[in-house]
Amino acid sequence: xxxxxxxxxxxxxxxxxxxxxxxxxxxxxxxxxxxxxxxxxxxxxxxxxxxxxxxxxxxxxxxxxxxxxxxxxxxxxxxxxxxxxxxxxxxxxxxxxxxxxxxxxxxxxxxxxxxxxx
Amino acid sequence: xxxxxxxxxxxxxxxxxxxxxxxxxxxxxxxxxxxxxxxxxxxxxxxxxxxxxxxxxxxxxxxxxxxxxxxxxxxxxxxxxxxxxxxxxxxxxxxxxxxxxxxxxxxxxxxxxxxxxxxxxxxxxxxxxxx
Numbered sequence: 001x002x003x004x005x006x007x008x009x010x011x012x013x014x015x016x017x018x019x020x021x022x023x024x025x026x027x028x029x030x031x032x033x034x035x036x037x038x039x040x041x042x043x044x045x046x047x048x049x050x051x052x053x054x055x056x057x058x059x060x061x062x063x064x065x066x067x068x069x070x071x072x073x074x075x076x077x078x079x080x081x082x083x084x085x086x087x088x089x090x091x092x093x094x095x096x097x098x099x100x101x102x103x104x105x106x107x108x109x110x111x112x113x114x115x116x117x118x
Numbered sequence: 119x120x121x122x123x124x125x126x127x128x129x130x131x132x133x134x135x136x137x138x139x140x141x142x143x144x145x146x147x148x149x150x151x152x153x154x155x156x157x158x159x160x161x162x163x164x165x166x167x168x169x170x171x172x173x174x175x176x177x178x179x180x181x182x183x184x185x186x187x188x189x190x191x192x193x194x195x196x197x198x199x200x201x202x203x204x205x206x207x208x209x210x211x212x213x214x215x216x217x218x219x220x221x222x223x224x225x226x227x228x229x230x231x232x233x234x235x236x237x238x239x240x241x242x243x244x245x246x247x248x249x
Contacts, residue, residue: 003173006230031146031149031150032146032150033149033153033164034153035156036154049163049164049165049166049167050155050164050165050166050175050176051166051177053147053172054175054176054177054179055179056179057176057177057179058178058179058180060180061180061181071148075148075149075152075213076145076146076148077145077147077149078146078150079142079146079149095178112209
């Protein structure tokens with residue numbers, strides 16, 4: 001059997017990264033790198049590849065997050081992202097869709113062979 | 119870190135991303151790279167080892183990349199706009215020193231009908247005025 005590549009989790013996450021980012025900023029705004037560390041704390045350390053920036057760009061362009069700048073010490077102002085009202089609705093929908101999808105995948109992955117009737 | 123930022127900026131410039139947007143993304147990235155460095159993460163890791171691809175992907179996701187045809191048409195228009203100016207720069211110095219120009223645009227004709235201008239063997243302009 002061909003082993004599952006190590007980057008699989010990265011590929012899986014890519015499909016739900018937008019959703020995870022919305023969840024990360026659901027209760028408090030965060031800047032890009034801060035989101036990476038929050039995801040890493042949740043066990044999703046595979047996002048240290050710059051993929052969150054395009055994802056944040058999409059979310060902002062689609063109006064699901066808004067941004068603001070906060071002065072920082074010894075560096076350029078930090079760009080913080082916060083979830084918008086449409087973003088909250090998208091997050092709620094996404095949670096339901098993900099739960100349904102994950103249940104479906106789990107059902108297939110853990111299915112037992114059906115007993116053959118003769 | 120500076121090399122990664124420089125390569126990103128170069129990519130954005132090549133893609134036609136505006137100066138403001140480039141400055142904004144550069145600032146955001148610089149701040150995050152500084153934080154990552156404090157945690158022992160290199161700038162190259164933060165951009166997935168591919169600064170050019172990262173910069174392209176980020177700009178595209180924000181809708182900042184101008185289509186190739188638009189960049190090409192802008193370049194073409196700019197080049198065409200330069201043609202008359204270049205032609206003038208080339209023709210004018212040539213024309214004012216040529217005898218045919220003096221023949222055609224002889225300023226003395228208005229005052230001395232029948233006069234002719236020409237160029238002597240020494241290169242000086244002479245005026246053949248009717249007496």
